[in-house]
Amino acid sequence: MIRTNEQHALSDLLQSLQLQLLIAHKTLVPLYWGETDSYPDYNKLYFICEGEGWIRIGDDDYYPQPGQLFLTPALAKVSFSTLNERPYLKYWCHFSILAGPLDLFQWIGVPLCIPVQDIDNMTRLFQELIAWHEQTSIVARLREKALLLEIVSLFLDSVPIRVLQHRTEEMNRLNVIAHFVDSRLHTSINVDQMAESVHLHPNYFSSYFKKHFGIPPLKYVSRKRTERAKQLLTTTSLSIKEIADQTGFKETNHFTKFFRKEVSLSPTEYRAAYSKQHPLSPATLIIKAPS
Numbered sequence: 001m002i003r004t005n006e007q008h009a010l011s012d013l014l015q016s017l018q019l020q021l022l023i024a025h026k027t028l029v030p031l032y033w034g035e036t037d038s039y040p041d042y043n044k045l046y047f048i049c050e051g052e053g054w055i056r057i058g059d060d061d062y063y064p065q066p067g068q069l070f071l072t073p074a075l076a077k078v079s080f081s082t083l084n085e086r087p088y089l090k091y092w093c094h095f096s097i098l099a100g101p102l103d104l105f106q107w108i109g110v111p112l113c114i115p116v117q118d119i120d121n122m123t124r125l126f127q128e129l130i131a132w133h134e135q136t137s138i139v140a141r142l143r144e145k146a147l148l149l150e151i152v153s154l155f156l157d158s159v160p161i162r163v164l165q166h167r168t169e170e171m172n173r174l175n176v177i178a179h180f181v182d183s184r185l186h187t188s189i190n191v192d193q194m195a196e197s198v199h200l201h202p203n204y205f206s207s208y209f210k211k212h213f214g215i216p217p218l219k220y221v222s223r224k225r226t227e228r229a230k231q232l233l234t235t236t237s238l239s240i241k242e243i244a245d246q247t248g249f250k251e252t253n254h255f256t257k258f259f260r261k262e263v264s265l266s267p268t269e270y271r272a273a274y275s276k277q278h279p280l281s282p283a284t285l286i287i288k289a290p291s
Contacts, residue, residue, distance in 0.1 A: 006163045009175035010107065013099040015223075016214020019152075021144050024093035024133045026126070029053075033088070034081035042094045043105060044072035045151065047116065047126055051088035055080040062113050064088075069122065069155060070113045073105035091126035095148055100212035107167050110159045117158070125151050173198050174212060181221055185228050186246050191217050226262045229255075233271040240267050 022042055026049075033053075048064050055062045056079040057072060063083070064070040072078055074096065082088065097104045116122045125147055132143040163171050180197040181189060194217050195205035209217045225247045232243045244255035259267050 006168075006171050006175065009171050009178055010099070010163070012178050012213060012220075013107070013174070014104075016100065017104075018096070018098040018214075019145050019149055020096045021129070021133060021148050022094040022096065024091075024126070024130045024144075026089075026091045026130060028089045029082065029087045031082055031085060031087055034079075036079045038078050039075055040072070040078065040094075041074055042096050043074045043103065045093050045095070045155070046070040046072075046088070047091040047122055049089040049091065050086075051090075052083040052086045053080060053088050054083055057112060064113055067116055067119055068113055069116050071105070071110070071155065072112070074103040075106065091123070091130070093126075093129065093148065093151075095152075097152065100214065102167075107163060107171070109162050109164045110156065114155065114158050122151070122154070125154075177209070181224050185221075185225055186248055188248060189218075189221050222258075222262065226259065229259055229267065230263070230270065230274075233267055234274045243267065 029051075046064060047069050048066050050066055053064060055064065055070065055072070057076050062070065099107055129144055129147040129151070132140045132147065176198050177194060180194060184193075191206060192202050194209070195202040198205070200208060206217060209220070213220055215223070229243055229247045232238055232246060236243075238246070240256070241252045244250075244252045247255065249255035249258065256266055259265075259270070263270055265273065
């Protein structure tokens with residue numbers, strides 16, 4: 001189980017998630033299907049339809065059965081082979097899923113083999129994934145990412161997730177940074193202060209931060225101010241001036257200009273459109289594209 005502070009840091013990492021499908025197929029593997037002690041730099045997902053096989057991840061042996069989904073994490077030591085001359089018929093894909101500088105499954109540990117609750121749905125998802133992957137259009141690249149993300153999400157929704165022990169210290173550092181920003185959104189925040197919170201030199205901190213969170217430190221602060229402002233606008237009756245104060249702006253006009261630049265709506269327009277107390281139909285609001 002991921003602790004609240006670790007979940008908070010991991011959630012911020014996922015804001016810059018990079019997902020890439022490398023290959024996807026449905027295959028009846030040959031009898032000689034097998035490999036010994038390889039270290040692929042990508043993840044594999046197998047959705048088993050028929051057959052028998054053996055897969056070793058690290059020092060643990062698995063025997064995936066029809067109706068099960070099996071994950072091979074990137075950079076794990078892998079061996080596998082067929083069994084009893086009954087080779088697997090399987091849907092499969094290779095993919096990368098980066099959260100900051102590392103693959104997601106280098107941050108978290110999960111059970112690798114799970115039963116699929118809805119066989120028809122998983123079959124459909126893989127069939128569509130394969131079909132879109134075989135096309136070359138821009139839409140196809142977007143569709144395959146969406147389908148792969150849905151498959152991975154269904155997998156993770158079915159298993160307990162934990163931060164890997166050797167990543168805990170790094171995750172704690174990232175959480176300190178996130179907490180530092182969240183607790184000071186009502187004040188001015190600079191890179192030197194953020195770096196000092198985790199005892200790093202400001203020059204190194206900027207590159208370290210961007211490597212993990214995918215954006216520069218001050219852009220991250222702006223994103224957090226925007227998120228806080230949206231939450232206050234839609235769930236409280238605070239005035240625009242009060243919300244400006246709570247998100248680090250001394251001048252209401254400065255806050256309004258900042259918010260409009262980030263969201264393409266003024267604070268008042270955003271509150272009218274998305275307030276939980278008084279939502280407006282999208283048809284009643286004209287949204288101007290940013291200049």
